[in-house]
Amino acid sequence: RKEVEQDPGPFNVPEGATVAFNCTYSNSASQSFFWYRQDCRKEPKLLMSVYSSGNEDGRFTAQLNRASQYISLLIRDSKLSDSATYLCVVLPPASQGNLIFGKGTKLSVKP
Amino acid sequence: IAGITQAPTSQILAAGRRMTLRCTQDMRHNAMYWYRQDLGLGLRLIHYSNTAGTTGKGEVPDGYSVSRANTDDFPLTLASAVPSQTSVYFCASSGERANRQFFGPGTRLTVL
Numbered sequence: 001r002k003e004v005e006q007d008p009g010p011f012n013v014p015e016g017a018t019v020a021f022n023c024t025y026s027n028s029a030s031q032s033f034f035w036y037r038q039d040c041r042k043e044p045k046l047l048m049s050v051y052s053s054g055n056e057d058g059r060f061t062a063q064l065n066r067a068s069q070y071i072s073l074l075i076r077d078s079k080l081s082d083s084a085t086y087l088c089v090v091l092p093p094a095s096q097g098n099l100i101f102g103k104g105t106k107l108s109v110k111p
Numbered sequence: 112i113a114g115i116t117q118a119p120t121s122q123i124l125a126a127g128r129r130m131t132l133r134c135t136q137d138m139r140h141n142a143m144y145w146y147r148q149d150l151g152l153g154l155r156l157i158h159y160s161n162t163a164g165t166t167g168k169g170e171v172p173d174g175y176s177v178s179r180a181n182t183d184d185f186p187l188t189l190a191s192a193v194p195s196q197t198s199v200y201f202c203a204s205s206g207e208r209a210n211r212q213f214f215g216p217g218t219r220l221t222v223l
Contacts, residue, residue: 043214
């Protein structure tokens with residue numbers, strides 16, 4: 001099993017749609033979880049951290065299920081500017097290395 | 112400088128040549144990282160440094176070396192470039208290991 005796996009994508013959705021991305025991780029002792037956003041030919045940027053109780057930032061909601069080792073990102077009322085690749089990122093325990101990035105899921109929001 | 116910068120932006124290199132990719136940050140972050148990003152493979156860690164004077168190997172260190180003489184700079188050297196090192200290289204930094212990583216704009220390297 002790969003360390004961080006994401007939905008293969010691409011997701012093509014109309015403006016205003018709600019879209020959800022899923023991610024699973026293999027190391028049950030992983031400490032922290034993040035979603036990064038990467039625009040085409042640009043560097044990744046932190047979108048939001050993922051907390052155990054779930055967290056929301058405007059139209060974006062992130063959730064974590066430690067029992068199932070599952071992370072999700074929900075985007076409501078999609079905008080054209082949401083078009084990007086979304087990377088699921090996991091931090092293993094301190095002794096086991098640095099951030100592990102998923103391969104990303106590409107989202108394309110159409111007019 | 113504001114944040115993290117990389118140079119060059121892009122480079123075409125003949126196989127066998129030596130190349131150093133530069134990375135500088137002005138955020139006084141302790142930790143710095145080098146990644147390569149290839150289509151279908153995502154971001155893979157090459158080398159990292161938790162603090163000035165120390166470095167460590169990531170997932171794909173072969174063919175690359177790094178140094179961390181001071182807090183701000185973290186150059187990546189390809190001693191003898193090969194075509195499989197054609198990639199986009201990102202440098203990143205973070206204040207602590209578990210904190211958000213800030214990425215530079217990347218260097219597009221083509222080895223012919």
